[in-house]
Structures are given as C-alpha cells and as structure tokens.
Amino acid sequence: MKNKLNSESSTSAALMLALQLIRTAGLRRTPGREKILHFLIENHGPFSIEELQRSLSWAKLDGVTFYRNLSQFEKIGLVRRIEFGDGFSRYEFQSSPEEHHHHVICTQCRKVESLSHCEIPKIETQVKRLGYSKIKHSLEFFGICSDCSGKKLP
Amino acid sequence: MKNKLNSESSTSAALMLALQLIRTAGLRRTPGREKILHFLIENHGPFSIEELQRSLSWAKLDGVTFYRNLSQFEKIGLVRRIEFGDGFSRYEFQSSPEEHHHHVICTQCRKVESLSHCEIPKIETQVKRLGYSKIKHSLEFFGICSDCSGKKLP
C-alpha cells in the first residue's frame, strides 16, 4: 500500500468524495476538516474525540473544532456516531449511508473490534469465535413513531 | 389487577425476591431502596434518574440516592442499565439475569416502546408493524476479550 508512504499528501478517492459532499452541503473546505476526514478515512474503527485529538495533535486543532465538525459530519451522513454507554461519543467514517456494521467492546480493556457487516443472526457466533466470553449485547431501534409522523419539530 | 388498588402497600413476589437478593448481596433493606424497587417492579420500561426521581418525589429521596442505589442494583443484576445515547442512563427492572428485551425509541418525541423479547431477526419487522418509519438501529456486543481472560482488573 503506497498510501503508507505519502498518507499525508495523498488524496484518496474517498476523501475526494467526502470533500465534495462537504461542498454540496454548503460547508467550507478547511484544512482542519480535511485533516480530520483524512484520518477517519485512513484509520478504521470508532474514535472518541479525545482519541482523534490525540492522533491529530500535530494539527493543532482545538477540541471544540472536533466537536463541531464531527457533529456536522454526522448531520450530512459522512460519519456515524456510536455510543457505548461509557460517556464518550465515538465517530467512524461512513462510506455510504447504508453501510454500517457493529462492534465488540471488551468490558475490561475497552478494546473495540469491528464485525464484518450487519448480519444480525450470525453475529453472536462470530463474537464467540473472536474469543469473547461473558458476552452481552445491546440492540436498540430508533425511528419516527406513528404519532409523530407528519408532526413538525417544536 | 388488584395490584392497582393497593400498589402502595402490597409486597409482590418480585419485590420480595428483590429484597432477598439485596440481603444476599450484603446490602441493607432501607425504605428508599424498597420504594425504588417497588416502583421499578410495578412500572415497566426504562426510566431515567430524573423520571424516577419525579415519579417518587413523594418519597423525598435525594437524587444522589437514586444514582448510588441504581448503580448497586445494576451490579447485583437487579436492574439493567440502558443507554440511548442521549446523555441519560435509563434503568429497568430485570426479573432474571437472562431475561432481556430491546426497545424502539422515537427520535422525535422520545417515546420508548418495548419489544416482546430478544428475537433479533424478527425484530425489524416488528418495529415496522408498530408504525415506525426511518428506522435505524444500534447493536453492540460487550464481553471479555481473549487478551483479558484471566487478567485481573487494575
């Protein structure tokens, strides 16, 4: 992968598409946003704000900038926000609105592994095969209920 | 349901078992704990601390008491903590360690409905049948990874 050699300067196809989406959404292409997106595209797995900030410390971006940009990226579907219930929001690049998968979080060391895709029935087996024990899971659905359909937001 | 008539004074079988578990765990049976458990047993569905405090306002319990007790209840498996990623922890009575189900949360009005049981493959259909649209879901697994098996906590 020659990406490793010039990962700094290279502009991957995914990054170009992302930057394009940013324009389309009426947002501006700033160096900070470019760096954050570049990192998220090159590195897989959900990252907390703190992890992102640490990984991109050389970029000298303010913490608030991460919060604000990731929030906007989520709004336009560029990233997915994930909650593990430990008080941190985590963000992950989302190549397409449909694409999504799930994770296994070690309750002891907090390691996060990704599962190939969202094939719910097969997953528990997959998790076991990864070597996990005392497996718990949380599955929640979100949507617009029938009462709210058509209702405007307050 | 005659429970409705004297829900205040009645001590259901579930409550008795819960109080017994409290003793077994080395905790003390206090009026506050009894009231919290009573409420959680009689009322289904996950409740945030704020909701619990409001529902039991007549009990004049400090907010901190809810936090501390629910945390302990969770530790001994009496309640299940659920995170919807909106900044609130919610708690739900858990009749047995194995019993669990999932929820549908309206992204607009925050209504929470429970799904019968954990039959993952059938659920999305079930959610649709409840009248929900724009359905998203989050499914995460937790467990002890192979690296951590046998390791002691720091």
Add this chain to the structure above:
DNA sequence: ATACATGCAAACCCTTTGCAGCCAC
C-alpha cells in the same frame, strides 16, 4: 455499637455555547 446509607454541597468531565478574530469563497 458499627458499618453501611443518606443528604447536602461541591467536584468531575464530556460537551455545548458565546464571542472576537480569521479565512474560505
């Protein structure tokens, strides 16, 4: 009598907001 529970207040900590200056377009 003693260790655990509770209430009150303050600390924590992730996240959000306000505002002046800066930069993309």
Add this chain to the structure above:
DNA sequence: GTGGCTGCAAAGGGTTTGCATGTAT
C-alpha cells in the same frame, strides 16, 4: 467583502465524590 470557521474561555448538565449525620442490623 461576508458569512461561515476557529480558538479561547466559560457555562451546561448528568453523574460522581467527600463528609458529616442517620440508621439498619
């Protein structure tokens, strides 16, 4: 030039902690 972006500082808000007092056992 102008409106969105950034950095710095401060506020928000759910949750946790410290400590003195109260209480279950």
